[in-house]
Amino acid sequence: MSQSVFEALVDPHRRRLLELVAERERSAGELAAEFGISRPAVSRHLRVLREAGLVSRRGDAQRRLYRLDPAPLGEITGWIEHTRDNWARRLDALERHLDDLGSEDT
Numbered sequence: 001m002s003q004s005v006f007e008a009l010v011d012p013h014r015r016r017l018l019e020l021v022a023e024r025e026r027s028a029g030e031l032a033a034e035f036g037i038s039r040p041a042v043s044r045h046l047r048v049l050r051e052a053g054l055v056s057r058r059g060d061a062q063r064r065l066y067r068l069d070p071a072p073l074g075e076i077t078g079w080i081e082h083t084r085d086n087w088a089r090r091l092d093a094l095e096r097h098l099d100d101l102g103s104e105d106t
Contacts, residue, residue, distance in 0.1 A: 005072045006079075008052035013037065014045045018068065021055055025067040 009015055013035060020026055020034060032042040046066060049055040053072040057064050 005052050005054065005075045008048050008054055009076075011045065011048075013042075014049055017042070017045055017049060017066075018054060021066050022068045022070075025065050027060075027063045027065055029063070031066065 009018070016034070017031055020031060028039075028043065028046065031046070032039045035042055046055065046057075050057060053069055055066050056069045057066045059065075
């Protein structure tokens with residue numbers, strides 16, 4: 001994977017594109033119509049998403065159809081779970097520390 005999933009999702013246009021193709025397969029033209037940016041700009045965003053493995057495309061006559069490939073989202077899910085566990089442990093430790101401080105005052 002040449003493009004990081006995280007790097008690909010930094011841009012709000014790419015996140016919106018991903019939401020749209022998650023709903024259903026869409027053509028490049030249909031996707032471009034959803035934005036106030038040029039078609040070439042939308043094509044560049046779609047290329048970044050393809051390089052990250054987040055979307056795939058197929059030809060259908062003259063159209064290119066894009067759809068979500070959810071597999072790389074597992075990378076994000078793993079990071080979120082790791083981060084959530086890490087913060088839960090830290091917050092639990094802080095709570096114990098504050099409880100200890102409170103019990104020393106009494």
